[in-house]
Amino acid sequence: MDKIKIALAGNPNVGKSTLFNRWTGMRQHVGNWPGKTVEKKEGSFKYDQYGMEVIDLPGNYSLTAYSVEEVVSRDYIVGEKPDVIVNIIDAANLERNLYLTVQMMELGANLVLALNMNKFAREKGLKINKKQLSELLGVPVIEIEAVDDTGSEKLLQTIVKVSKSPNVVLDRLEYGNEVSEHTKQLEKIIDQDIPQLDAPSSWIALKLMEEDPEIIKKIEETGKGQRVLKEIKKIQRHFNDVFGDDADAAITDARYGFIAGLVSESVKKPKIDKVTRSDLIDRVVTHKYLGIPIFLLIMWLTFQITFTLGDPLGGYVEEAFAWLGETIAASMGEGFLTSFIVDGIIGGVGGVLVFVPLIFILFLILSILEDSGYLARAAFVMDRFMHKLVGLHGKSFIPMILGFGCAVPGIMATRTLENERDRLLTMLIVPFMSCSARLPVYALIVAAFFSAYQGWVIFSLYLLGIVVAIIVAAIFKKTIFKGMSAPFVMELPPYRLPTAKGALIHMWERGALFLKKAGTIILALSVVIWALSSLPVGVEYGSQESVTGQIGTVLSPIFAPLGFGEWQATVAIIYGFLAKEVVVSTFGTLYGIDGDGGGEEASDEEVSANETASVEQVSNEASGEQVSGETAVEEASAEEEETALEEDPGYIAVMQELFTPLSAYAYMVFVLLYIPCLATLAAIRRETNSWKWPAFAAVYTFVVAYVVSFVVYQGGLIMGFA
Amino acid sequence: MIKTLNNLKQGETGIIVAFKGKGNVRKHLMEMGLVRGSDIKVERVAPLGDPIEIKIKGYSLSLRKEDAKKVEIEIK
Ligand SMILES: Nc1nc2c(ncn2[C@@H]2O[C@H](COP(=O)(O)OP(=O)(O)OP(=O)(O)O)[C@@H](O)[C@H]2O)c(=O)[nH]1
Ligand SMILES: [Mg+2]
Numbered sequence: 028m029d030k031i032k033i034a035l036a037g038n039p040n041v042g043k044s045t046l047f048n049r050w051t052g053m054r055q056h057v058g059n060w061p062g063k064t065v066e067k068k069e070g071s072f073k074y075d076q077y078g079m080e081v082i083d084l085p086g087n088y089s090l091t092a093y094s095v096e097e098v099v100s101r102d103y104i105v106g107e108k109p110d111v112i113v114n115i116i117d118a119a120n121l122e123r124n125l126y127l128t129v130q131m132m133e134l135g136a137n138l139v140l141a142l143n144m145n146k147f148a149r150e151k152g153l154k155i156n157k158k159q160l161s162e163l164l165g166v167p168v169i170e171i172e173a174v175d176d177t178g179s180e181k182l183l184q185t186i187v188k189v190s191k192s193p194n195v196v197l198d199r200l201e202y203g204n205e206v207s208e209h210t211k212q213l214e215k216i217i218d219q220d221i222p223q224l225d226a227p228s229s230w231i232a233l234k235l236m237e238e239d240p241e242i243i244k245k246i247e248e249t250g251k252g253q254r255v256l257k258e259i260k261k262i263q264r265h266f267n268d269v270f271g272d273d274a275d276a277a278i279t280d281a282r283y284g285f286i287a288g289l290v291s292e293s294v295k296k297p298k299i300d301k302v303t304r305s306d307l308i309d310r311v312v313t314h315k316y317l318g319i320p321i322f323l324l325i326m327w328l329t330f331q332i333t334f335t336l337g338d339p340l341g342g343y344v345e346e347a348f349a350w351l352g353e354t355i356a357a358s359m360g361e362g363f364l365t366s367f368i369v370d371g372i373i374g375g376v377g378g379v380l381v382f383v384p385l386i387f388i389l390f391l392i393l394s395i396l397e398d399s400g401y402l403a404r405a406a407f408v409m410d411r412f413m414h415k416l417v418g419l420h421g422k423s424f425i426p427m428i429l430g431f432g433c434a435v436p437g438i439m440a441t442r443t444l445e446n447e448r449d450r451l452l453t454m455l456i457v458p459f460m461s462c463s464a465r466l467p468v469y470a471l472i473v474a475a476f477f478s479a480y481q482g483w484v485i486f487s488l489y490l491l492g493i494v495v496a497i498i499v500a501a502i503f504k505k506t507i508f509k510g511m512s513a514p515f516v517m518e519l520p521p522y523r524l525p526t527a528k529g530a531l532i533h534m535w536e537r538g539a540l541f542l543k544k545a546g547t548i549i550l551a552l553s554v555v556i557w558a559l560s561s562l563p564v565g566v567e568y569g570s571q572e573s574v575t576g577q578i579g580t581v582l583s584p585i586f587a588p589l590g591f592g593e594w595q596a597t598v599a600i601i602y603g604f605l606a607k608e609v610v611v612s613t614f615g616t617l618y619g620i621d622g623d624g625g626g627e628e629a630s631d632e633e634v635s636a637n638e639t640a641s642v643e644q645v646s647n648e649a650s651g652e653q654v655s656g657e658t659a660v661e662e663a664s665a666e667e668e669e670t671a672l673e674e675d676p677g678y679i680a681v682m683q684e685l686f687t688p689l690s691a692y693a694y695m696v697f698v699l700l701y702i703p704c705l706a707t708l709a710a711i712r713r714e715t716n717s718w719k720w721p722a723f724a725a726v727y728t729f730v731v732a733y734v735v736s737f738v739v740y741q742g743g744l745i746m747g748f749a
Numbered sequence: 750m751i752k753t754l755n756n757l758k759q760g761e762t763g764i765i766v767a768f769k770g771k772g773n774v775r776k777h778l779m780e781m782g783l784v785r786g787s788d789i790k791v792e793r794v795a796p797l798g799d800p801i802e803i804k805i806k807g808y809s810l811s812l813r814k815e816d817a818k819k820v821e822i823e824i825k
Binding site: 088089091093119120121122123126151237273275276279280283296300305306309310313314315316318319403407408410411412414514515516517518519520521 | 794802
């Protein structure tokens, strides 16, 4: 069977992935480009007697080295030499779409143009003469509809045909005398000096005149580029003298000039632009006074729907795992192996799966917001605020708001940011938004120490998180992300009704990826923590004799200057790494308190069951349900009698023994700021495709937490709050 | 009359006569269609006063005023 290698290329949001999914169905593989955070999608299907292998290139406006996506696409076209490139074009936005086409022609790519979104072009009153366009470009032009089968057969036939007899397109481009002459002149030197390059020398010549850093580097690396590079300098001076501008600008002008010629010969436009539906919607949605309230309302709805719908569902998952754990524990009896299976494995898997409803619902909503075109407006409305405050892009606002619910979906929402640095910086500060998992910790401590000012104390912590995020972002902008300010240049796509299928596919792709990549890490680390708490064999789970307990005991002096040098406080912090609300139940476990108010020693059985409950409480976090210290067994049997820990006099007594009000506040500050939970780190790992960033996040948040808590405690002491 | 893009009012139209400056952002904006001779219209300004939305080459693009300052427009 003959194989045909096809690449789908085009501007963002033109329907590449829609066509890709239609063609390949479930036979696709989603991964990352090597070393890049850019998603790579490959798939295959059969057509006639051919095996079609398709790659969905990232959406691009150009093929300069402006963004990672552009470099990825370009390297693929140059390096992998696909048999056919299907360039999908938004017919309603022909001129700008052709800019990319022209650049692929410069590369000598074997193109087929697929005109998509023809309905919208007609609505705009555009009439495109396909035949004329095709003749002028020397490339077949096919009208398709990516959402259904229109034009699909014709497109496939053309692909097969073109793969056999490639189009010759290099001689079609006309960039005017000045640019062409200099290109030719350079081309000649390149051909003489460095003939073995894998891209057309005319393209190399153009890129050099555009001062493309990647290409200049490549030429320098050959060691034979001296003459070429010298010639470039001369040409650039010449352009500056003649046009008062760089060759770079002249080439961009020339490309658009060529396109203007094409369009004037093949497209009929209405004299006056019609007022489109999108314009009408924008008049309201980005209105001077209504714009921000509408944005906040939509954010609030997103938040509400995600967490009110996701939490109960997460609760069911949690209950199912609790039940499973009990059943297994009951049938296997107590023991090391039981503890491993129940607390380690089932607890770990449960800890991953409780996130599933939350994440899938969130991605569904985000996909709808993105596909409809609203997300771009949200960024437009919020950009000034974010830019002034933290030097970030307007789109960063959404992940940060979601962070108040749970940092994991917040981190995953950074996907919508095109700029890699913005994405990284946003990921690094999202964990400072006080997520709902911290609430039970505050609730417990506040009840013991600050009952008169509960609301204010908790509010102060939320505020502190935001202030720290702003300060940290400012510091990062001046240090590790120095000079990397991303400009705000963003297309505002026309509003479209999102299709259910498209939204569901997006949701599934992103959600499944989280499960696969982050899930395995969360599970593995949960087992590690279980092991540390259960070893050496025979110790009580998480007691001072266990490895965790010993680590806590050794480390605890570090925290003495922050006001909480007791080993129990340190062990609670270690468990908080699993999920922050576990801090609360750890105190319950360590002091053997159950929800009925007793202060008696806990039995082995209770201790381990308690831990199971706490690991699975990952989802309780968001429901705002107060974490109780009851064992899982009791929880299931006596749900209605549940007493919240913070109302428990025994617990309050223990807390008051362990902390002073000042050290309790410092402890809350520390819990707010220190190392994001396991799931968050796993999400960062997944999104950045490297261990570097989660490791960095863990270390720097620890430092920040330590410093801020230190200042709070010592400052408090000085001011006499002890 | 020539004005810089950031000074155009909502609804004002013109033709790009020059794009001053250097660098990546300028290049990117040119590639997005802000080249000499193109028709341009300021569609609206964001609620907080920045960025702005323009219509260029038949589509909508938003950019910050600090970048728009570099674009010179001949008002029709
Ligand atoms: N009405 C209509 N909508 C379409 C058509 N093709 C795609 N869409 C919609 O356009 C939106 C974007 O489509 P995608 O396939 O995700 O676009 P893409 O080119 O992969 O976008 P990027 O991956 O961002 O570069 C989706 O909401 C699609 O449902 C079409 O032919 N007609
Ligand atoms: Mg896509």
